[in-house]
Amino acid sequence: MSPRKDLLDIASLQDEEIEFILANATPFKDLFKRSVKKVPTLKGRTMLTLFYEPSTRTLSSFEVAASRLSADVTRFDVDSSSVVKGESVVDTIDTLEAMRLDYIVVRHKQSGIPNLIAQNTRASVINAGDGWHAHPTQALLDAFTLREVTHNELPGKRILIVGDIQHSRVARSTSLLLRRLGMQVAYLAPGTLMPRDTPAEITRFDNWTDALDWNPHTVYLLRVQMERQADSLFPSVGEYHRLFGLTDTRLQILRDRKTWLMHPGPVNRGVEITDAGMNYDRSLINQQVENGIAVRMAVLYTLRPNPA
C-alpha cells in the first residue's frame, strides 16, 4: 500500500486502504474508554480546518480527533478572512502554503474544491464535505458503525437511504462505500429529489410501502433542507413528512423488525424523523458521532503529507 496524500472521495480509495482505515479506528476507539484519551502520534503536526460552509459536528469531530492524536489544531476563520472579499480559493491556498501545514480539512459548497486545493498544496487534504459530491469520512464512520452492529457481517445486508438524494454528498459516498463492502443499497426519495441517473446496482423506490417490502436491515435517513421547498422540489414540509418521513407508524414497523436506524445529523425533528425516532433503541445516531472521532483519527494517521 503506497502512502496516500489526500482523502478526497471514496472512489479513489483502494480496498486495502479502506480496510486499513477501518481496522485502525478500532484501537483508537478503545482509547476513548481510558481516562487519558490522547496518544502522541501526530505531535508537532498541524491540522487546519477550512470550512466555507457552516458545520458544528463535523468540525468538532475533526478537532477532537486531531487533538487526541496530539496534533496542533488551527481554525481558518472564513467569515472574517479575505475570502469574503472575493479572494479565490487558489489564492487562499497559496497563502496557507507558506504556513507549512500538514493537514487541511476542507468543507465547501462547490463540488470538487478539495480536489482543486489538493493539487495546489503539499499538505494532506481531507474532504469534510464538498457540494453534492463526497463526504468520505462520513461514509467511513457509517461503515465502521454498521460493521460493529453486524459483527463484521455486511455482505448481503440491505440498507435503505431515504430523503434528498439529489443534493446529498452523504448518500453518494456512503452508498458507494457500503456497496463496495458488499451491502445492497436502495434509495427512497420523491421524484424531484432523486437523481435522474443513479448506479444500476442501486434499487430505486418512490414510496415507503415498496421500500419496506424490500426488507432493509438498516434505514438511513438524510437531512431535508427546508429551503428545497422554495425550489418547488416538494410542496410543504408537512407533505414531505407524511409521504417520505419516518412517521411513528413506519417507526413501529422498524421496531417490530428490529431494523437499525441511522442519520448523519443534524436532524430536523418533525420532517424526516420524529421525537420517537430519536429515542428509538436501535438508533445508531450517537454511535455514529462517537465513531466519527475514531475514524477521523484513523484517517489522519493514514495520510502522508508531501515532504517540504
Add this chain to the structure above:
Amino acid sequence: MKRLYRAALIASEYHREPRRADVLVEGDRITGVADSIDPPSDATVIDCAGQILLPSLFDVHVHAREPGREDKETILSCSEAAINGGITGMVLQPNTNPAIDSAAAVQNVLDIAREKSRIWPSVFTTGAITKGRKGEELAGIAGMKGRGVVYLTDDGDSVSNPQVLRRAMEYAKQFDLALASHCEVKELSGKGCMHEGSVSYSLGLQGIPSISEEICIARDIRLAEYIGVHLHIQHVSTALGMNTIRRAKDRGIRVTCEVAPHHLIFNHEHIGNYDTHYKMNPPLRTAADNAALLQGLIDGIFDVIATDHAPHTEFEKNQDFASAPFGITGLETALPSLFHHYIAKGAFGWDLLVKRYANEPRRLIKLPDTEIKEGNLAEFILFDPSRSTTFTPDFMKSKSKNTPFLNQTLQGQVTHVHYRGQDLLSR
C-alpha cells in the same frame, strides 16, 4: 509574384481521395491546376510531395473577445490562432462588451478587423438579435445589415421569449438575414455546469439536461418554419436535437446547423477529476451522442463544422468546475484533431472536411467556395499527415490556452497557409 506548388495531393469536396497535381498561383488567384506544370522562370517552386493541399478552412463560430476582454483574445491574436490552425476566414460572435447590437458596434469591430487582423477581408461579424443580448428589445437590425452583418444571433443565450424571437424573425426576414440560435431553455439548465447524467451524479455537479437544448431546437425550428426565415442552429450536442433538425430538413424547412469538434470527440466521461478544459455550453454529452453526431456529419445533416472558439484566462479556468467559465479554444486544434481522430482512421475523407469546414461555411454566408481550381481566389493550406503537432503554450498563438489538447500531441501538421498571394505561414 508566381508560386508553383508542386506534386501536392489536392483535396476537394468532389472526390474522396486527394489527387496529385501542381498548382500555379499568380497574384491572388490560382491560374493553373494540372498533373504537371512547367515552372515559369520567375516562379518560386514549393515542393509539396506527400502533403495535402486543401482550401483553407472557414470557421463561422468564433469569439474574438474584442472589444471588452482583450486580456483573453484580440482580433489580431485570434486571426493568428486561426492561421496557425489553417483557417483564413471567420465569423465573429456578438457577445463582446459592449455587445455587437448596433451599426456603430458592427462598424467598430470591422474597423479593428480591417486594421489588425491578418486575414482581412475574411473576418465577418454577426449582430445581436436583441439589444445587449438581453432577449427583450430588437437590436438595430437594419443598421447592422447596412454595415454587413452576415446573420443575427444572441449567441451564448437563447432569446427566451418566443414572441420576441418571432418578431425578430419577421423583422430580419425583410432584409434576407438568417438567425442563428444557441438553443437552451435557461430555466431547465439552471445553474447546471455539465451534462445531466451518470457523471454529474458521481461528481455531484448540477446537470444541464439534454432537453434544455432539444426543446429549444424544436421551438426555434417551428418558429422559423412559421415565419419562413432561414434558421441556423449552432453547436448541436445531442443526438435527439440533431434528429429534430434532420426531420425539419426532410420537410424542406430552411434550417442549417453546425457541429463542434469537441462534441464529436469528447463526452462527459472526459471531465475526470473536474477538468475545466472540458467545460463548455452546450456541455459534452455521452459516448452515444458522439457516435450519433459523427454519423450525422457523415450523413450530411450538419452543414458546417465550427469550433465555438472561446478563450478564457488560465486564472478563470483554474477554479472549481461550477465556478469556471464555459468554453474552450478551438481554432488551432480543430484540423489536427479531426484528422487524428477521423480522417487518419478512415471514418471520413478529406472530401467531407473540405465540404463541411471550407466550402459550406463560405456558402452559408453567401461567399463563393475556394475549391482548388483555375480562376478561384488562392486560399489554401498544406497539411502534412506524416508530421505531428504538440499543442504547447508556445506553439499556440491564441492569448488563451484553455484547450483539452494543451500539451497533447496529435497526428498531422498545418505546414503552410496561403492567402490571396501571401504566405501567412510556412514551417
